[in-house]
Amino acid sequence: MLQFTEFYGGEGMELQATGLTFKVKSAKRVKTPYQELLLLDTYDWGKMLVLDGAVQTTERDEFIYHEMIVHPALFTFNRRVSRALVIGGGDGGTVRELLKHNVEKVELVEIDRDVVETALNELPTISSALKDERVTVHFADGREFVKGKEGVYDLIIVDCSDPIGPSAVLYQEEFYRDCFKALVPDGIFVTQSESPFAQRKIHRQVVKELEKVFQIVRPYLAFIPTYPSGMWSFTIGSKTLDPLGVHPVTLQRLYEEFKKRNGQPKYYNPEVHYGAFAIPNFVYMEE
Incomplete structure (x- = not known):
């Protein structure tokens, strides 16, 4: 076997x-x-x-990662998101969750064409949204793609692999500054930020670099069985909107409207939204 x-x-x-x-x-x-x-x-x-x-990603637990990289930011906007950029995420799961929010236009930038083609051929429940007419796929270097853009996107999501190989440049302050410029005045940036338990130094470095760039920085957690240690993090960088500043009544209303269109998410809910931002003490304690 x-x-x-x-x-x-x-x-x-x-x-x-x-x-x-x-x-x-x-x-x-x-x-x-x-x-x-x-x-x-x-x-x-x-x-x-x-x-x-x-x-x-796996077919069994992918919903956790893809819901949590998308929904906390999207439910922070109290408006429809017009244009979103996904850097990485060639399996298509992040795009799938974005389209559930009726985003008008999604651009996916994936450096490796083989990732997208494999997902389309082998992982249809994850990748099917890549065929949606609202989605444009660019096979390009995400670091270079975002350079020079100003005020283009409501939302940028970095759905990248670990900081080795082609993804290494997506963990640097200069890249985060380019993303900041590419966002509209109330835009939100989201990145996966590794395991606070298994890769704590990398996680803390991501948060530190984002704090140099964005006015509001909020790391948050989800528990993904097939990732190192099971404890995984994402981090939001925002110009003006705070995911913890969403009024519970507003969030519940948006959530109920979402459920009517899409059914109930498997992982995300309003309680998870607020609770995910509660970070255990050890993550930022001095050694």
């Missing part, structure tokens, strides 16, 4: 197993121009996308 175990570089430690080993029915491997791509069909987690040995 085939098995797959993800290894990651923990804080101050050599590569170690995440603690999860997946039983695999079949595997496809593609060496793209940018990274090694594995498409695994597993017994317990459905199909799984792996890039350079790191699990990106």
Whole structure:
């Protein structure tokens, strides 16, 4: 029987197993121009996308990541979002959740065409929104794509892999400043910001760099079983809108309207919205 175990570089430690080993029915491997791509069909987690040995998404738990990278920011806007940019996210799940909010136009910038093509062919429940007429896919370097743009987007979401290889430049202050310029006056920026437990230094660095750029910075948590330690973070950078400043009555109204259009989300709800921003003490304690 085939098995797959993800290894990651923990804080101050050599590569170690995440603690999860997946039983695999079949595997496809593609060496793209940018990274090694594995498409695994597993017994317990459905199909799984792996890039350079790191699990990106599985059919079983992808809803947690994709709902939480999108909904906290979208429910912070008390208006329709006209134009959104997703950098990375070639599996299409983030785009899928954005379109549930009736976003008028979504641009996806993915450097690796093989990721998008694999998702379209193998992960249709995640990627199907990429075919929507409101979506434009650019195969380009997200760092370069955002340069020089001013006041274009209501929302920018960075749905990238770990800060190695082609994603490394998406964790730097200069990139965050370019994103700031590309946002409208009340625009919001969101990025995945690694595990505060397994990659605490990287997480803290992301927050620190964003605090140099945005007036409001709010890290928040979700619990994703197939990611290192299970404890995962995202961080919002905002010019004026605070996700914790949304009135509970307003949030409940927006949530009920969302449910009428799309059904109930599997993970996100108003209580999760506020509670996700409660960060355990150890994350920012001095060592």
